[in-house]
Amino acid sequence: MTMDITEFAIGLRDSSLLLGDYRSYRKQLSQKLLAIRRRLGRANSKNQKFQKKEPVTAENVKSNKEYAHLLLLSAERAWAHAMQIKSTKSEETTGQAVTGNPRDHILTRLSKASKHARELYTLLQDRASSGSSETDILEARAYLGSMAGAWEFEKQSEGQKSRQEVARKERWHPCLKEYAVARVVYAALLTQTRKDIFKDFINNTIDPTIRYAAYQAKLPRTVAVSSAALKFFPSDEAEISDLVKRVDSEAFSEQKPVKDAQVAAASGEVPSSIEWRGRSAAIVDASIGQALAQASSAERTLEEFLKSNTGVPTRQRANAYDDILIAYQDAVDATRRATEELEKEGVDEGDSRMQDLRVSSLAINYDLVSWRVGRNRVLIGQDDGRSFPEQEARKPKRPRKDGKPHPEQFEPRSKKLGRLRERNVLYDSTIQSIDAVKSLRGAMRDAVFVAELEGRRAYFQALKCLNIAISHSMLSNQLNALALLSRASTLASQAASSVPKSDRASSSAPTLDIHPSQLESLQKQLRHQIQRHQAMAEMRRIEQDAASAAAKRTRTAPLVEHITSFPAPGVSVDLTNLVTYPPRIEPIPVKPLFFDVAFNYLEYPGQAKKAVEQKATSAVAVNGAPETASPKPDEKKRGWFGFGR
16 A cells, blocks of 8 residues: 555645645644654653654554654644745845845755655665555655755755855756656656646646756756756666656656647647747747647547547536646746746847747637637537527436326426526637737737637627527517627628638537638528518517507407408407497398389280289189179389389
């Protein structure tokens, strides 16, 4: 079982300093030390006279690893005490350099910390007695290198020194040697274990210290930190070098810079130049090239991950961008540090180194923003948010008691609006990132570049307007949705005329580059949506007009009078007003009557004779004999509307 020296010591330091300062960290270490001493029987009671305890042996470490923790906590407490004095007596706090007794006290505490770390390393070297592993020995030696390196660094960086001593660059070599051992060992352990604690300690503590010490030792800035560590790795550490090679066989192989950036990106090696819009700029600081090499390696890893894992969740696909963003952020920080160092030296802006740094800064910041936007596009969803599919509701795992299937559930409107709100936040972040590129030094001088940025900005603004229009359409605000779609169509046309053609394939990992097919799909979809919402807005207008007209009527006719007309959309049928009751005398339209007036006054040939014969025949048939018909009174002629004939 390994002792996890680095995770115990450095992890405790990070977690404690995150919540407090060096004073609280030192107090916490004292409490832990007292607790361990009591458990091990090495603590003195309050009334007992002080008795010096026996030193820790390798057998003690083998029997109980808390003996190793005892030495680690002692070293950490001495280091925390030195950092506490340095933070309270530093030049930033007091306005004066640390000299005299405070400086001696700091050096004494750091010397004691390195002494405890060396004691632990010596005990673990006896593997048979201590039961340590190769990893324990490596971590103990790296921890010793960090403590001894801090002691050597403090001896040279503070205090009053003569000009001859300041000019002597060899005085920084002991510090570089100790930190070189720590850097090489931790880098090898990082390659094997992939633990973040090694990576954070290298990036936050070891690399900045080596960079500063190498600068004071008059090393060129083109020498990378890893190269400086390999150069100053002590040759008498044969045992440690063998153990490091067992962990990482390529730990001592130095990568050479490559002039061609594309070749460097393909091979993962450190490039020596960077290309930006047809201009080549030399990489002034080696740390920039190292960060760019890591970014290139992360890009290849991302492309392979996205191609082989097409069905993974969106959040997991977005998290795959983290390594690229971290690498480019390291490159941005390295560029900024190199620029500040040249500005402190008073280097003119016309100097070639400063010009190369300005170009490198603009190119690296643009790449960082490009990949950040790509991550946002992955989080937005398919087609950059042009479509808005409904999410499938989660079905209960348990079956119903009656055995019937669960009814299909639809996504509620509130949840849809929440998803659209999250999309708009990502669109706002993307637009702000593009605006940040325009604020970089040297960006506004390139009018073509600014026009391209404006086109990309218009593309994402159009998508934002489209998604807001979708939310208004859900709330039945058709006119607002139509206005937003019209604005989105204008922005999409602006983007289509400004965005250049991208060399990247549409299936590659999304970045700030926009493929022409995506612009065409957006414009086509906006045209269809505008036509659809125009029709919906017109229907809505007709409904409102019909409703307003119905509201203006004081008395509506009963349903029986307009039963043949279909009710207007949005107007309900009044079933309480079917007919007029009580009924009133009203004219009723009927079929017109045609009268033949002359028929009552004219005799047609044969009409009168036929009538007399019919009367005689009817009389004989009734009585069996002819009888004389009684004379009938003459009928009066009727008027025009007598209807008699």
